[in-house]
Amino acid sequence: xxxxxxxxxxxxxxxxxxxxxxxxxxxxxxxxxxxxxxxxxxxxxxxxxxxxxxxxxxxxxxxxxxxxxxxxxxxxxxxxxxxxxxxxxxxxxxxxxxxxxxxxxxxxxxxxxxxxxxxxxxxxxxxxxxxxxxxxxxxxxxxxxxxxxxxxxxxxxxxxxxxxxxxxxxxxxxxxxxxxxxxxxxxxxxxxxxxxxxxxxxxxxxxxxxxxxxxxxxxxxxxxxxxxxxxxxxxxxxxxxxxxxxxxxxxxx
Numbered sequence: 001x002x003x004x005x006x007x008x009x010x011x012x013x014x015x016x017x018x019x020x021x022x023x024x025x026x027x028x029x030x031x032x033x034x035x036x037x038x039x040x041x042x043x044x045x046x047x048x049x050x051x052x053x054x055x056x057x058x059x060x061x062x063x064x065x066x067x068x069x070x071x072x073x074x075x076x077x078x079x080x081x082x083x084x085x086x087x088x089x090x091x092x093x094x095x096x097x098x099x100x101x102x103x104x105x106x107x108x109x110x111x112x113x114x115x116x117x118x119x120x121x122x123x124x125x126x127x128x129x130x131x132x133x134x135x136x137x138x139x140x141x142x143x144x145x146x147x148x149x150x151x152x153x154x155x156x157x158x159x160x161x162x163x164x165x166x167x168x169x170x171x172x173x174x175x176x177x178x179x180x181x182x183x184x185x186x187x188x189x190x191x192x193x194x195x196x197x198x199x200x201x202x203x204x205x206x207x208x209x210x211x212x213x214x215x216x217x218x219x220x221x222x223x224x225x226x227x228x229x230x231x232x233x234x235x236x237x238x239x240x241x242x243x244x245x246x247x248x249x250x251x252x253x
Contacts, residue, residue: 003105007113011087012120020086021121024079028125035071036132039064040139065142066220069150072129073216076122076158077190081182083121084165085175087114088247092173097250107248111240115166122158126151146221153219156232157212161186163239170246186212189235 015021043064091097100110136142165182172178192211208214212235215228 003109004113004116007105007110008116008120011114011117014086014117015083015121020082024083024121025125025128028075028079029128031075032072032129032132035075036068036135039068040135043139064139065136065146065150068132069154070216070220073154073157073213076154077161077186077212078183079125080122080158080161081165081168081179081186084118084162084182085169085178087118087166088169088243089173089175089178093175097247101247101250107244111166111244111247115162115240115243118162118166119159122155122162126154126158145224149219149221149224152224152229153216156219156228157216160189160212160232160235160239163236163243164189166243167239167246170243 015024088097091100101107133142133147136147161182164186165178168178168182168185169175171181189210190212192207192213209227209231215231218225218228
């Protein structure tokens with residue numbers, strides 16, 4: 001675990017030492033800030049309109065919290081491929097991966113170190129949005145369970161996309177190719193549930209289960225089901241295993 005920590009720290013520091021990390025962080029805060037301000041304004045307008053009717057009520061968690069974090073998940077879907085594209089591709093291009101593989105570090109430690117380094121930066125981005133829930137509590141009384149489960153959903157989505165990006169980065173020396181491949185694959189898993197409307201029976205159920213979006217929607221409602229957590233953990237584990245096998249193959253060249 002010591003080697004994993006050192007590799008993760010190196011990768012995390014590399015984000016702050018390069019423009020891509022600061023650009024991604026600023027872009028994330030800019031876009032999510034715009035979404036939050038727009039949704040709060042729209043929610044205030046809805047509250048005013050519904051307040052005039054004694055027969056209608058508007059729920060803060062349903063009409064503001066869940067949609068905001070759903071849009072934030074979409075932003076992560078676009079940013080995480082850019083964050084993961086360099087993790088292995090840059091080392092392969094600079095021929096530093098060979099030095100890492102010949103050092104007394106196991107392949108699993110390399111893979112986990114790079115993955116945790118990337119996820120460490122994602123965690124920094126999510127922590128930078130911690131003031132949004134505080135503003136929501138100032139506006140009203142959102143369901144704490146919905147907020148917590150929404151952040152779990154964001155971690156699940158980001159972790160899954162980063163894991164896919166790790167596989168793509170290990171498969172090519174080109175960061176741009178890794179970005180495109182990871183984004184396309186992640187997008188397919190994101191919209192898989194859209195195809196279940198035209199599919200029936202077992203195929204429809206499989207497509208719905210494979211969709212990141214369907215599991216995120218469940219968590220965004222505050223419904224903490226074991227199947228959703230198992231999905232994200234399994235998805236990440238399979239992607240990391242595929243990355244391990246790809247990197248391990250370099251040892252035998």
